Amino acid sequence: MTELILLGGGGHARSVLAALRAQGQSVRGYLAPDRGDLGADCPYLGDDDVLATMDAAEVLFVNGLGSAASTAARRALYERAVVRGFRAAGVVHPRAFVDPAARLGAGVQVLAGAFVNAGAVVAENVLINSGAIVEHDVTVSAHAHISPGAVIAGGAHIGEGAHVGLGARVIQGIIIGSGSVIGAGAVVIDDIPAGSVVVGVPATAIGVQGKGPA
Numbered sequence: 001m002t003e004l005i006l007l008g009g010g011g012h013a014r015s016v017l018a019a020l021r022a023q024g025q026s027v028r029g030y031l032a033p034d035r036g037d038l039g040a041d042c043p044y045l046g047d048d049d050v051l052a053t054m055d056a057a058e059v060l061f062v063n064g065l066g067s068a069a070s071t072a073a074r075r076a077l078y079e080r081a082v083v084r085g086f087r088a089a090g091v092v093h094p095r096a097f098v099d100p101a102a103r104l105g106a107g108v109q110v111l112a113g114a115f116v117n118a119g120a121v122v123a124e125n126v127l128i129n130s131g132a133i134v135e136h137d138v139t140v141s142a143h144a145h146i147s148p149g150a151v152i153a154g155g156a157h158i159g160e161g162a163h164v165g166l167g168a169r170v171i172q173g174i175i176i177g178s179g180s181v182i183g184a185g186a187v188v189i190d191d192i193p194a195g196s197v198v199v200g201v202p203a204t205a206i207g208v209q210g211k212g213p214a
């Protein structure tokens, strides 16, 4: 029988654990650099190196790291586990809606109140956070994060590892380049080149991801 191991012990780990509990799933425990408090039913098992002592055939991992801008750390945690032969468990909160005609890749997380409409294609390790809306025929590439309350309109494309901030809006058909950061509350009405940081209404560039001003 496979068991779930949570990677991370911070705020996102608690959110995803809440989704797992709501699904009626139990977790063997969590791995993190430091001990936190995830409750008696999810004990601290040690740091990430403990994963190497586990049998990949008996354990599925859950990515417990979120992002507030760059998604790089969240992606790196996921890829370290995959390189070691572990498979990611997907998590869909029972009070999220995922249309049967949407496709979710490995390790995708859809948290409470989120909505994924028909024809959406969501790649591995994507996080669709609380109350986000991913409309019909949207493609979300691997490792991207759609933050709480963000809305992606029909047919838009979200590039690999992009971060779409809290409450941002992306209008229909727009292409968001890989690694871009869309600021909280932005309204994106034009395609965004890879690696851009954009804010405002309409969204304009304020920098290049990891490099400051554009």
Ligand SMILES: CC(=O)SCCNC(=O)CCNC(=O)[C@H](O)C(C)(C)COP(=O)(O)OP(=O)(O)OC[C@H]1O[C@@H](n2cnc3c(N)ncnc32)[C@H](O)[C@@H]1OP(=O)(O)O
Pocket (backbone or CB within 6 Å): 066, 067, 068, 069, 129, 147, 148, 164, 165, 166, 181, 182, 183, 184, 185, 186, 197, 198, 199, 200, 206
């Ligand atoms: C469950 C969870 O909690 S998930 C967490 C999700 N969190 C998010 O999505 C947060 C998204 N992050 C943001 O919006 C950030 O402000 C970023 C990434 C866009 C910019 O962050 P930084 O690079 O640190 O920029 P910084 O704070 O220095 O601001 C630079 C300028 O942009 C402006 N600015 C920053 N963010 C925004 C924004 N969202 N909207 C409008 N203007 C903004 C600042 O006022 C500042 O303007 P100034 O130069 O005229 O003073």
